[in-house]
Amino acid sequence: MQELFTPVKETWLYRVNPAVKFVLFFLLLLIVLFQRNLAFVFHLTLLYGILLYGWSGYSWKKLGLFSIPMVLSFISSAVTMTLFGKGVHVWWTWGLIKISEESLNYGLLLGCKTLCFGIISLTFLLTTRPIMLFYALMQQCKLAPKYAYSFIASVRLLPMIVDELRTRSDALKVRGVHFSKGIKGGLARLRLYMIPLFAQSIRRAQRVAVAMEAKRFQMSAKRTYYYPTVYTKVDIVFLTAVAISLFSAYFLMGMIPYKSLTKWLLPALPL
Known part of the structure; x- marks a missing residue:
């Protein structure tokens, strides 16, 4: 992709x-x-x-x-x-x-x-x-960091979620798991896919929060940027x-x- x-x-x-x-x-x-x-x-x-x-x-x-x-x-x-x-x-x-x-x-x-x-x-x-784009919106358009960094984290985590979904699908195929057709099979597929992905997302969000706190990230403080955007x-x-x-x-x-x-x-x- x-x-x-x-x-x-x-x-x-x-x-x-x-x-x-x-x-x-x-x-x-x-x-x-x-x-x-x-x-x-x-x-x-x-x-x-x-x-x-x-x-x-x-x-x-x-x-x-x-x-x-x-x-x-x-x-x-x-x-x-x-x-x-x-x-x-x-x-x-x-x-x-x-x-x-x-x-x-x-x-x-x-x-x-x-x-x-x-x-x-x-x-x-x-x-x-x-x-x-989000760095430029923060620096030129004064977008609040709490919104910009939320979108940045989402964009960064999407490829990881796709990789985990692919890994989960391969693991189920190796184990010989087959899903029946109809509503019952859809619910079983939802349970086996969504619950592990949801748990991994919670763990990953917690690690990001701990990392931001360790780096003394504050929403109201004046910040410097690793990627400066200028005219x-x-x-x-x-x-x-x-x-x-x-x-x-x-x-x-x-x-x-x-x-x-x-x-x-x-x-x-x-x-």
């Missing part, structure tokens, strides 16, 4: 301050969420797609695999809204299905929003280390790239409006 999320090379997006990236991407999601212009969202999706597929540092094979859920979400949301949406200028109807100019507009808009959401979120997830020139480059993308999408929106865009996407329909 770790190899799947390992890039071929680390591009300049990895050197952007995670707090800056988080805040800016969150604002971009809000812009896309409240935007109702199809041409603007469409061009914005293309531009951020260039950012993802050009500078994420992952191979095309992995990016294609990650893109499958986004494409399926785009198709399902766009087709559903197009076939069952409301509209005045009806082109074709059959039973519950009614395709109109308005439903096509809303369908493409919803599909492009879904795709843009996926591209922005995937860009952030693939180019940001979770640990560095660099790469952050300015990132802000400039995002701003250029927004202005370019707004400029292209005037050059290629909704009518021309729809005719280009669906040339067979009598628009």
Whole structure:
């Protein structure tokens, strides 16, 4: 699983301050969420797609695999809204299905929003280390350490839990344990898996608490950090790239409006 999320090379997006990236991407999601212009969202999706597929540092094979859920979400949301949406200028109807100019507009808009959401979120997830994100939130956004270190501990302990689950499964297979089908087998599986994992998690949490207490960890005290996060020139480059993308999408929106865009996407329909 770790190899799947390992890039071929680390591009300049990895050197952007995670707090800056988080805040800016969150604002971009809000812009896309409240935007109702199809041409603007469409061009914005293309531009951020260039950012993802050009500078994420992952191979095309992995990016294609990650893109499958986004494409399926785009198709399902766009087709559903197009076939069952409301509209005045009806082109074709059959039973519950009614395709109109308005439903096509809303369908493409919803599909492009879904795709843009996926591209922005995937860009952030693939180019940001979770640990560095919480360090940046503590240092730049003044997030309370009790929340940040809770998430850091959770992220650190997840691989251990996965390894223990695999070890437990192998041990049960070696012992020849077989589970029956139905509710009874599910309860037996739950008992043999969850109780040992839960007990190990309690022991591990206690060891972490003792270690933090031995290192005199205090929530209210001023702290130094092993991984300092600062603002660099790469952050300015990132802000400039995002701003250029927004202005370019707004400029292209005037050059290629909704009518021309729809005719280009669906040339067979009598628009």
